[in-house]
Amino acid sequence: MPRDRLSPTRTLRRPQDLADHGLIAPDALPALEQVAAQFAVAVTPAMADRINPADVNDPVGRQFLPDARELDIQPAELADPIGDEPFTPVKGITHRYHDRVLLKPVHACPVYCRFCFRREMVGPGSEALDEAELEAALAYIAGNPQIWEVILTGGDPMILSPRRMGDLIARLNAIPHLGLVRIHTRVPVVDPDRIDAEMVAALKGARIPTWIMLHSNHWQELGPDQVAAIGRLVDAGLPMLAQTVLLRGLNDDVATLTRTFRALISARVKPHYLHHGDLAKGTAHFRTSIAEGRALMRELRGDVSGICQPTYVLDIPGGHGKVPLGQDYLTQDGDDAWIVEDPRGQRHPYKG
Ligand SMILES: *Cc1c(COP(=O)(O)O)cnc(C)c1O
Numbered sequence: 187m188p189r190d191r192l193s194p195t196r197t198l199r200r201p202q203d204l205a206d207h208g209l210i211a212p213d214a215l216p217a218l219e220q221v222a223a224q225f226a227v228a229v230t231p232a233m234a235d236r237i238n239p240a241d242v243n244d245p246v247g248r249q250f251l252p253d254a255r256e257l258d259i260q261p262a263e264l265a266d267p268i269g270d271e272p273f274t275p276v277k278g279i280t281h282r283y284h285d286r287v288l289l290k291p292v293h294a295c296p297v298y299c300r301f302c303f304r305r306e307m308v309g310p311g312s313e314a315l316d317e318a319e320l321e322a323a324l325a326y327i328a329g330n331p332q333i334w335e336v337i338l339t340g341g342d343p344m345i346l347s348p349r350r351m352g353d354l355i356a357r358l359n360a361i362p363h364l365g366l367v368r369i370h371t372r373v374p375v376v377d378p379d380r381i382d383a384e385m386v387a388a389l390k391g392a393r394i395p396t397w398i399m400l401h402s403n404h405w406q407e408l409g410p411d412q413v414a415a416i417g418r419l420v421d422a423g424l425p426m427l428a429q430t431v432l433l434r435g436l437n438d439d440v441a442t443l444t445r446t447f448r449a450l451i452s453a454r455v456k457p458h459y460l461h462h463g464d465l466a467k468g469t470a471h472f473r474t475s476i477a478e479g480r481a482l483m484r485e486l487r488g489d490v491s492g493i494c495q496p497t498y499v500l501d502i503p504g505g506h507g508k509v510p511l512g513q514d515y516l517t518q519d520g521d522d523a524w525i526v527e528d529p530r531g532q533r534h535p536y537k538g
């Protein structure tokens with residue numbers, strides 16, 4: 187990307203820093219100071235480098251640069267849009283589904299996404315679990331043998347040092363009924379240098395696999411440094427999936443989604459979920475309608491490689507879980523009789 191400004195050497199956290207680096211207009215500062223007082227701001231050097239500041243609609247900039255529209259909070263928007271709170275048996279654990287729990291060892295992230303569904307919970311002031319709290323969370327997992335999978339999330343768990351990450355992975359590997367550790371992270375994209383040999387070694391479990399779920403929303407995020415960081419993880423035998431958030435004006439068109447999902451597959455990451463935007467506060471300008479999301483998925487089906495296609499899902503507000511929202515290609519037409527629609531919209535009878 188052509189650059190005519192100083193590349194930052196550290197994470198930018200104040201609107202003034204963003205203005206100093208030419209990422210926001212100085213006359214926007216008063217409104218953006220107000221945004222930053224409410225919702226945390228952080229842009230890593232790796233992401234600042236992938237923003238073209240001449241483009242007000244830059245798809246990387248829009249994800250991380252504060253926007254005055256965040257001050258517009260709609261009545262339907264919620265502080266806890268996916269309803270984690272009622273499913274928190276001990277601090278740091280969310281247990282909503284039978285066989286898996288979320289474990290949130292930290293509440294900070296290397297970047298703060300402007301559409302974050304946990305934006306009221308994450309931020310630099312939010313504390314990590316202390317040793318006693320982490321022990322209590324691990325005791326909860328050890329005491330519930332139906333739990334097969336632990337999903338490390340937060341915040342972004344990959345901000346842990348390799349030493350602490352290795353210790354946590356080892357303690358999870360020692361719980362006999364666990365079969366899988368999954369890590370939800372943006373780090374390979376937003377701070378690829380963190381994925382060094384020490385971190386890769388720390389992530390590998392002695393007994394059970396570690397799968398990485400990368401959060402990535404646009405091909406422009408995925409430059410050579412990002413692809414190399416992903417490569418270090420995959421080469422070490424850590425399988426990778428991606429979740430993408432459908433974001434208005436940013437990736438809500440077939441060409442962008444196609445290029446993004448292809449870029450992920452080329453980097454050896456399987457697109458898994460496309461999330462419908464959650465009802466987080468001050469994010470109305472990012473949300474599409476469900477009808478628009480379904481129409482996009484319908485256009486992808488048939489024209490784009492099947493392995494490039496994630497499942498379009500909604501996390502039902504109130505903690506009722508995630509469900510697929512995609513097109514239904516099947517209608518019943520009597521006992522064991524069906525009409526199946528093909529990707530072009532033509533209908534075909536099927537018996538069975
Ligand atoms: C999203 C989520 C999961 C993971 O769900 P998958 O469909 O397995 O990806 C688990 N627990 C909670 C509370 C979640 O919100």
Ligand code: SF4
Nearest residue numbers: 295298299302341372
């Ligand atoms: S990295 Fe995840 S948890 Fe952190 S701000 Fe972005 S969406 Fe929210």
